[in-house]
Amino acid sequence: MTTSKSSERNRPAQRQAEIAELVLQRGSISANDLSELFGVSLMTIHRDLDELERQGIVHKFRGGVSAQPSSVFESNVTYRLRAAREEKIALAHRARTLIEPGMAVMLDDSTTTLELARLLEDAAPLTVITNFLETIKLVAGMRGIRLIALGGEYYPTHDSFLGVPCIEAIEALRVDMLFASVSAVSNNYAYHQEQEIVLVKRAMIRAAQRSVLAVDHSKLGRVALHRLVPLSDFDLVLTDSRAPEDSLLEMRENGIRYDVV
Incomplete structure (x- = not known):
C-alpha cells in the first residue's frame, strides 16, 4: 500500500465507507479484526462503528458489528x-x-x-x-x-x-x-x-x-x-x-x- 493510499484510508469518512462495505459483504465482523485490518486503535474503530450505527448501516454487538438481521433489528436496505x-x-x-x-x-x-x-x-x-x-x-x-x-x-x-x-x-x-x-x-x-x-x-x-x-x-x-x-x-x-x-x-x-x- 502506498503512503497516499494509506493516508486516504485513514481519513475517517473513507475508512468508515470501507468498513461499511466490508460488513455488508461479510455480514458481521469483530472490532478486533477491523482494528488489525485498518491499522487503527480499537477506540478509533468503535468511534467509526458508532457513526455507522447512527446512520443505520450496521448494528453493534458486544465485540463486533453486524449488517445481518436479528430478532430486534432489521438489516440495512443495502x-x-x-x-x-x-x-x-x-x-x-x-x-x-x-x-x-x-x-x-x-x-x-x-x-x-x-x-x-x-x-x-x-x-x-x-x-x-x-x-x-x-x-x-x-x-x-x-x-x-x-x-x-x-x-x-x-x-x-x-x-x-x-x-x-x-x-x-x-x-x-x-x-x-x-x-x-x-x-x-x-x-x-x-x-x-x-x-x-x-x-x-x-x-x-x-x-x-x-x-x-x-x-x-x-x-x-x-x-x-x-x-x-x-x-x-x-x-x-x-x-x-x-x-x-x-x-x-x-x-x-x-x-x-x-x-x-
Whole structure:
C-alpha cells in the first residue's frame, strides 16, 4: 500500500465507507479484526462503528458489528438488496402472474417486492402504490404506470416512508392486490422487528382486497420482536424451493394456501 493510499484510508469518512462495505459483504465482523485490518486503535474503530450505527448501516454487538438481521433489528436496505437475490427474483416472477392490466397494486418497502416492480411495465395500464423510495424511482420511469407514492417520515435504514402520514394515506385507498414481505414467519404468524413498519404493513393489508406474502426460505422458522398478523390474513404465501419442510407442513396443517417456486 502506498503512503497516499494509506493516508486516504485513514481519513475517517473513507475508512468508515470501507468498513461499511466490508460488513455488508461479510455480514458481521469483530472490532478486533477491523482494528488489525485498518491499522487503527480499537477506540478509533468503535468511534467509526458508532457513526455507522447512527446512520443505520450496521448494528453493534458486544465485540463486533453486524449488517445481518436479528430478532430486534432489521438489516440495512443495502444488505437486503444483496441477500437471497435469486430467490427473490423467482418469487417476483410468480407474483407477476397474479397481476392483470388495469389493477391497482400496492407494494411494501421490501426488496422482494422491488424485484416484482422491475417486471411491471408490460402489465400496463397499472396503478402502483408504494412507500419504498427504490420502487418509486424505478416505477416513475415506466410507461403506462400510474404511480402513487405514499409519503410520511423518511427512514434511511429502510429507504422508505413510514409513520402516521403514511398510514393515513394508505387508509384513504382501496387496492386490488397487496404484495408484501416480512422478516420472519413462524407458528403461523408473520413477524417484523420494527413497530413502525408493522403498523404500515397492517394498514396495507386492510386496504387490499387480496394480499400476497412473498418470503424466501431464510425467513421461515424465525421470529422477530413484533407479531404482525396471522398468515391467514394473506390470501397466498409464496416461498422458494429451499423452504424447510416443517414450515410447509405447518402451513398445510393450518389451512394456509401457499406456492413453492
